[in-house]
Every structure is written in structure tokens, then in C-alpha cells.
Amino acid sequence: MNTSVLLSGTPDPTVSEALNKLVEKKHLSRSETRSIIKKIMLNELSVAQVAAVILALRVKGETVEEITGAVDVMRELVSGVDLGDKEIVDLCGTGGDGANTFNISTAAMFVVAASGIKVAKHGGRAVSSSTGSADLLEGLGVNINLKSDDVRDCIEKTGIGFMFAPNHHTAMKNVAPIRRDLGVRTIFNILGPLTNPARAKRQLMGVFDKKLLKPLAEVLRILGAEHVLLVHGENGLDEISLVGNTYFAELKKNQITEGLINPENMGLKNSYGVDFFESIKTQNIEDSKKLVLEALTDVPGNARDIVAVNAGAALYVGGVAPTLRDGIFKAFDTIKSGAARVSLEKFVHFTSSK
Structure with missing residues (x-):
């Protein structure tokens, strides 16, 4: 039967x-x-x-x-990571925006953790870009293959946990060759950011298509998310962009609102030029590492600024900043203090000891 x-x-x-x-x-x-x-x-x-x-x-x-x-x-x-009732944030994107930028959300998680919010990031290797979050972290010396208990301990001790998707969604191996052979976007491209193994209920999520913003916010509402900001730059970026408008759908208190973010209402200058995207593009892991380390070490430039803006959005959804603008200013302060770079070093040390 x-x-x-x-x-x-x-x-x-x-x-x-x-x-x-x-x-x-x-x-x-x-x-x-x-x-x-x-x-x-x-x-x-x-x-x-x-x-x-x-x-x-x-x-x-x-x-x-x-x-x-x-x-x-x-x-x-999923092979989950049980964190009990702890408040955690995830920063991730669907990928597939074709921009080949450095790993902005991965860099931003160190700023978020250094600002006092625990991060449970979920990611994998590159599919449509030059470097995936897992590739970058390995390049920085991180052991990405921690067991679930070690991920939990890592979050407790460093404020950050990275969950390498293939280790937690093992059944995906049955689909991977078919997706690769098809070579087109399918429903599986959008499932990863919706299926964090630690069940993060607060999230900054970038999407490759503006049309997905409200539907994915509705999915997350049905699934019990608390505060989520889904973003898509009008230039195609699956991050909050510093050039032009960024469309968003925000889920908060079970309500969904839509709108636009731009440099002015983020409290930033509006002088990021046409070379902005070229300055944050990468061709390999070494390019991405360079930009991430510059951003976390407070080297003035586009890399630092876009990391701070996206980290600030995560601080807002995480509840430590009352507005997006406040979150962004807090993120800049955290980077300037040196705490974000220390957060990276602690994370590398803990994971490499396992």
C-alpha cells in the first residue's frame, strides 16, 4: 500500500x-x-x-x-545543523547574474559576525561565476568540510558557520549531472537560498531576476521566515548595487512590501562611475581574495563600499540596526575598527583545526 x-x-x-x-x-x-x-x-x-x-x-x-x-x-x-532558538542570519544569492563579481555576500558575513550577529551561511562552488563562496573560503584557508556538530561549535565560538551545500543536501547529487547537461536555469537554481540547513529565519537574499522577488518572499513567508530582504540590482546584480536602483521585496512581521533602494536613500554618495562593475569583477580565486581582503582591511574603494552596504542590510534584517541606513553606517564602523578582518582570522583558525 x-x-x-x-x-x-x-x-x-x-x-x-x-x-x-x-x-x-x-x-x-x-x-x-x-x-x-x-x-x-x-x-x-x-x-x-x-x-x-x-x-x-x-x-x-x-x-x-x-x-x-x-x-x-x-x-x-537535508542534513541539518541544530542551533535551537538562536537568532542567526544568512547572506546568500541565487547566483546566475552573469556579473562575475567577487564574493560580496561571503565577505560581508565577516562584517556581520564582527558586528555581533551570528551567521549561518550556506553555499557551494562556482556554477555561473569565476569563484563560488566555497572556492573563495578554501582559498582563504578555511576548511569547508566541517561536520554539522563542528559547524554548530564554529558558530558558537567564532560567530560564523559555513555549510557546504553538497555535505548537507546529499540527495542533490542525483540531479547535478542532469542540471549540468541541460545547461539552463531550473527550479533547483532558486532552492539553495531557501533551504538553509540551520533554518535561518533572517536573511539577505540576492536574486538574478526581478520577477522572483515577491514570489520568493511569499515562499519564505509561508515557511515561517521572520525578516528577509530580497534584492536585485537594475543592472542585473544579485546584490544591493551602488550604481542605479536596487529593487527589493521585504518580508517583515508577516507582511511583504516592495520598493527601491539607491545610493541616496542609503546615505551614500551617488558618484560611483561607469567603471564600478569593472572594478569588482574577477577572473579567478586570486582576484576575489584580493578584493575581499582589501574590503575587510578598510582599503578605500568600491569593494569595501559594496561589502559594507550588503553587510549593513544583513545587520538590519538581523535586528541590530533599526534601519538599512543605520546598518550600513554600523558596517562601515566595524570594518574601520579592524574587527571584520579579525573575524576572518578567527574563522580560518577554528575551521583549519578540525
């Missing part, structure tokens, strides 16, 4: 039934999506079936219900 029928009250859809709905541009329910994605993650479908399902979802356009159902499965199968 199929026990999932008894548990859910409705039978699992067959693959063909789900595909027929999708190709007819009909949406799956949360439970239907959960059933299909779980079959994919448990390696119960053929390569052709997996490719067909995720491509059909992409072509139709994933709904809030479908994304939520997929997140349900990822959270069910």
Missing part, C-alpha cells in the same frame, strides 16, 4: 499526469510538487523524466506553491 496516500489524503500524481498538467500550462499543487520532487531527489525517476519535469516547470513558470513544495522536500532530506 502507498502510505503517502494515507498521509496526504490524495494519491501521488504519476509522472505522466504531472507532465500532462505542466505542458498544458496548468499548475501543480504544493503536495503534487512535493511528491514529484521527492521522487527526483530519491533517484526514482529516469534521466528523461527528471529533465522533462524540471524543463516543463521552467517553461510554464514556477508558482509559489510549486517552489514551496520543492523546498519542503529539500528541508525534509
Whole structure:
């Protein structure tokens, strides 16, 4: 007997039934999506079936219900990090913005931790950029392969924990070759930032497409997030940009608001020129390391400023700054004090001893 029928009250859809709905541009329910994605993650479908399902979802356009159902499965199968009721923040992005910038959110986490907020960052290796968060951290001397208990201890002692995605979402290995062969964005590109193994309820999340801001905020609302700021620069950056406007969706007290952030309302100069993006682009890990270390050591420049702005947003959602502007000023002060660089050094020392 199929026990999932008894548990859910409705039978699992067959693959063909789900595909027929999708190709007819009909949406799956949360439970239907959960059933299909779980079959994919448990390696119960053929390569052709997996490719067909995720491509059909992409072509139709994933709904809030479908994304939520997929997140349900990822959270069910994850190897989690139990932090109890501790207040933690995650800084991450979907990637895929094609900008090839240095690892801004990874650098920002050291500023956030040095400012008094515990960070549980979730990330992996490069997919669409020159350097992923895991690649950068390894280049800085960090051991990224800590066990869950060690990640918890690391957060306790250094204020930072890094959860290398393949170690926590082991079922993703069944999908990885198919995603790589397809070479297009699928629902799995947006699931990572929604499935932090430590269940962070406060988050700064960059997205590669403005159209995803409100739907992903709604997914996070359904899943119980407390305060989240989702951002997308009008120039395509999946970070808060210092050039032009940054679109945002903010989830706070169970309400979602949308708006624009720009240098003026962040309290910054509006003189970041056309060379701004060239100055923060990288071609390899060494480029990224250089910019990160400059930012954390308070070397004046675009790298430091964009790290401070994004760290400031995380301080705002983390609750230690009443406004975004206050968070940004606090982040600049933390960098100037030298505490952010010390935070990096403590993190490297702890992880490399494991």
C-alpha cells in the first residue's frame, strides 16, 4: 500500500499526469510538487523524466506553491545543523547574474559576525561565476568540510558557520549531472537560498531576476521566515548595487512590501562611475581574495563600499540596526575598527583545526 496516500489524503500524481498538467500550462499543487520532487531527489525517476519535469516547470513558470513544495522536500532530506532558538542570519544569492563579481555576500558575513550577529551561511562552488563562496573560503584557508556538530561549535565560538551545500543536501547529487547537461536555469537554481540547513529565519537574499522577488518572499513567508530582504540590482546584480536602483521585496512581521533602494536613500554618495562593475569583477580565486581582503582591511574603494552596504542590510534584517541606513553606517564602523578582518582570522583558525 502507498502510505503517502494515507498521509496526504490524495494519491501521488504519476509522472505522466504531472507532465500532462505542466505542458498544458496548468499548475501543480504544493503536495503534487512535493511528491514529484521527492521522487527526483530519491533517484526514482529516469534521466528523461527528471529533465522533462524540471524543463516543463521552467517553461510554464514556477508558482509559489510549486517552489514551496520543492523546498519542503529539500528541508525534509537535508542534513541539518541544530542551533535551537538562536537568532542567526544568512547572506546568500541565487547566483546566475552573469556579473562575475567577487564574493560580496561571503565577505560581508565577516562584517556581520564582527558586528555581533551570528551567521549561518550556506553555499557551494562556482556554477555561473569565476569563484563560488566555497572556492573563495578554501582559498582563504578555511576548511569547508566541517561536520554539522563542528559547524554548530564554529558558530558558537567564532560567530560564523559555513555549510557546504553538497555535505548537507546529499540527495542533490542525483540531479547535478542532469542540471549540468541541460545547461539552463531550473527550479533547483532558486532552492539553495531557501533551504538553509540551520533554518535561518533572517536573511539577505540576492536574486538574478526581478520577477522572483515577491514570489520568493511569499515562499519564505509561508515557511515561517521572520525578516528577509530580497534584492536585485537594475543592472542585473544579485546584490544591493551602488550604481542605479536596487529593487527589493521585504518580508517583515508577516507582511511583504516592495520598493527601491539607491545610493541616496542609503546615505551614500551617488558618484560611483561607469567603471564600478569593472572594478569588482574577477577572473579567478586570486582576484576575489584580493578584493575581499582589501574590503575587510578598510582599503578605500568600491569593494569595501559594496561589502559594507550588503553587510549593513544583513545587520538590519538581523535586528541590530533599526534601519538599512543605520546598518550600513554600523558596517562601515566595524570594518574601520579592524574587527571584520579579525573575524576572518578567527574563522580560518577554528575551521583549519578540525
